[in-house]
Amino acid sequence: MIPKLYDQYFVKKEDERRHLFQILSERFNLESGIYPGSFVHLTPAFYIREMIFIDNDRRINRFFSDPTTLEYINEQKIYNGEPKVIWRQGDYTEVGDLNEYSCDIMFSFYAGFISRHCKRFLKDRGVLIANNSHGDATLALSDPDYTCLGVILRNNQRFQIKTEEIEPYITKKNGSAFNLEKVREKMIGEKFSRYAYAYMFRKCCE
Numbered sequence: 001m002i003p004k005l006y007d008q009y010f011v012k013k014e015d016e017r018r019h020l021f022q023i024l025s026e027r028f029n030l031e032s033g034i035y036p037g038s039f040v041h042l043t044p045a046f047y048i049r050e051m052i053f054i055d056n057d058r059r060i061n062r063f064f065s066d067p068t069t070l071e072y073i074n075e076q077k078i079y080n081g082e083p084k085v086i087w088r089q090g091d092y093t094e095v096g097d098l099n100e101y102s103c104d105i106m107f108s109f110y111a112g113f114i115s116r117h118c119k120r121f122l123k124d125r126g127v128l129i130a131n132n133s134h135g136d137a138t139l140a141l142s143d144p145d146y147t148c149l150g151v152i153l154r155n156n157q158r159f160q161i162k163t164e165e166i167e168p169y170i171t172k173k174n175g176s177a178f179n180l181e182k183v184r185e186k187m188i189g190e191k192f193s194r195y196a197y198a199y200m201f202r203k204c205c206e
Contacts, residue, residue: 003069005040005059020152020159021047022078024105024129027161032103034121036092037111042069044107046076050084052101052121054092061089093117105129108136109198112187115140119203128201132189137199141170142178145204151196161200168193 002011010016024030025047032050035041040063045051053064063069064087073083088095092114102123108114108130115128115136122128128146130136140146148170150163162169172178173193183189 001068001072003040003042003063003066003072005063006042006069006072009039010041010043014157016043017157017159018043018046019157020154023159023161024127025078028105028127030104032101033105033107034098034101034103034118035107036114036118037109038107040064041109042073045073045083045085047078048105049077049079049081050103051086052098052103053085053087054095054098055087055089056091058089060087102126110134112136113139113184115143115146115201119145122203124203126203128203129198130201131198132192132196134187135183135189138178138183138189139180140199140201142180146201147204149200149202152198152200154197159197162196169196170199 021044030048033044033048034052035044036054038053039055039057040060077083101121103121103126105127106122110133112134113136115130116139128140130140132138141148150161151166151169153160153162169192171193172190178190
């Protein structure tokens with residue numbers, strides 16, 4: 001049975017994004033991931049065995065503690081072994097008891113400046129996937145701790161990873177520098193010459 005909130009907010013809205021997480025898991029051989037601002041977007045747990053979900057919404061405690069949620073993940077998973085799901089209800093900038101985790105991948109979708117506030121949860125050479133809705137991709141492009149690997153393009157339910165000729169996707173049409181102060185204040189990303197659904201980064205080794 002599909003969990004009710006997941007069905008309401010992701011299945012019925014045709015926004016599960018299964019193909020995205022599938023191609024990412026295949027490309028990077030992912031074992032662990034973290035998803036701040038996830039709400040109940042379970043889909044990564046179908047492809048990544050160890051997943052951490054963080055969100056402010058109080059409904060996630062009941063959702064993730066419901067046995068039917070884990071049962072559904074077990075039905076949908078494509079890997080061997082039991083899924084490991086950890087969740088925290090709260091502000092991801094204040095979650096302090098997850099510092100022992102170091103994940104292969106981190107997702108940042110429509111939830112603020114995750115690349116900055118949650119960097120500590122991503123292992124060295126781990127992968128960050130960020131969109132630019134709230135400006136997080138712009139900040140990551142300007143952060144020396146990240147190297148842009150490419151962009152992700154979307155065509156309905158299909159996704160494509162593009163790693164060559166990505167300059168139009170990461171530069172402004174007029175060639176000017178990013179206004180990072182404005183991005184932080186307005187939480188709106190810079191407009192680039194070409195649109196990408198999301199951006200793919202490698203966390204640089206210290």
